[in-house]
Amino acid sequence: MSVILEATGVGITVGKRRLVDGVSLTLSSGELMVVVGPNGAGKTTLMKLLTGELAPTEGEIRLDRDRLGDLPAWRLAGKRAVMAQATRLAFPFTVVEVVRIGIDSVGRSLPRAERERLIAEALRSADIEDLAARNYQTLSGGEQQRVQFARTFAQLKAGRRGAANQVMFLDEPVASLDLAHQIALMEAAVGLVDDGVAVIAVLHDLNLAATFADRILVMHRGRAHAVGKPAEVITRDLVATIFGVDLVSDAVPPGALPVVLPQNYARSRATRGGS
Numbered sequence: 654m655s656v657i658l659e660a661t662g663v664g665i666t667v668g669k670r671r672l673v674d675g676v677s678l679t680l681s682s683g684e685l686m687v688v689v690g691p692n693g694a695g696k697t698t699l700m701k702l703l704t705g706e707l708a709p710t711e712g713e714i715r716l717d718r719d720r721l722g723d724l725p726a727w728r729l730a731g732k733r734a735v736m737a738q739a740t741r742l743a744f745p746f747t748v749v750e751v752v753r754i755g756i757d758s759v760g761r762s763l764p765r766a767e768r769e770r771l772i773a774e775a776l777r778s779a780d781i782e783d784l785a786a787r788n789y790q791t792l793s794g795g796e797q798q799r800v801q802f803a804r805t806f807a808q809l810k811a812g813r814r815g816a817a818n819q820v821m822f823l824d825e826p827v828a829s830l831d832l833a834h835q836i837a838l839m840e841a842a843v844g845l846v847d848d849g850v851a852v853i854a855v856l857h858d859l860n861l862a863a864t865f866a867d868r869i870l871v872m873h874r875g876r877a878h879a880v881g882k883p884a885e886v887i888t889r890d891l892v893a894t895i896f897g898v899d900l901v902s903d904a905v906p907p908g909a910l911p912v913v914l915p916q917n918y919a920r921s922r923a924t925r926g927g928s
């Protein structure tokens with residue numbers, strides 16, 4: 654697996670506040686990294702730095718070996734797609750129009766039939782085919798999230814020919830989703846990962862994180878507290894120290910947090926050969 658995203662000593666100070674401090678990480682093609690941490694830990698700020706929405710005041714970020722700040726917007730659009738925490742739209746776009754925005758940013762040279770095929774695939778990936786003609790503004794929070802995932806998915810698929818190495822950034826993509834759609838969205842992300850895309854996602858649900866992540870990054874007070882495989886990182890000690898929650902059940906060993914999930918959660922890991 655080749656490193657596609659590399660952050661070295663990245664930080665940002667706003668006023669006198671250091672929101673992110675000295676974070677170094679690498680993300681490889683075909684890898685799914687999940688970022689966890691308490692409210693205010695700096696997860697979204699880190700994502701904004703990694704996507705280029707914010708410029709770091711310290712350190713350096715490289716995307717596919719280029720310095721992030723040197724890449725023009727059109728090249729960025731082919732290499733990375735971003736699903737932000739919540740996206741409001743000022744105009745009454747239909748769902749299919751929103752998904753098409755993802756393709757228009759990079760896939761204008763694609764034949765019309767290919768673009769339509771990608772839109773259909775994106776709608777399917779987010780289980781929103783039946784919403785295609787609806788006004789985005791009238792959708793529920795969870796439905797809007799699924800549309801934004803589809804837009805991001807479509808953008809990556811459309812940009813795939815021009816840019817072999819791509820990253821998908823997902824900031825709390827399942828925050829408003831019911832359980833089945835949480836699993837479905839993560840499985841769609843895994844499908845991209847299996848295709849060689851690097852995915853970095855902020856999640857609050859530690860079980861979901863442990864189930865789907867290849868590696869977990871724990872943010873705490875702006876710093877990278879830990880990074881590693883889920884079983885190494887998500888321990889009872891970590892949950893107590895970082896999240897302030899004592900898992901008192903005798904069934905919980907002091908080491909790895911047991912992942913108590915419905916059967917189909919385990920499916921992805923089993924099929925991907927994860928541990």
Ligand SMILES: Nc1ncnc2c1ncn2[C@@H]1O[C@H](COP(=O)(O)OP(=O)(O)OP(=O)(O)O)[C@@H](O)[C@H]1O
Nearest residue numbers: 667670672690691692693694695696697698699872
């Ligand atoms: N522009 C800003 N100016 C000052 N402080 C900011 C700014 N943006 C974010 N912060 C603060 O930086 C800290 C990190 O914010 P961030 O949104 O990155 O946290 P988070 O880990 O994503 O939290 P959550 O889980 O609540 O979404 C918070 O304390 C926030 O209030």
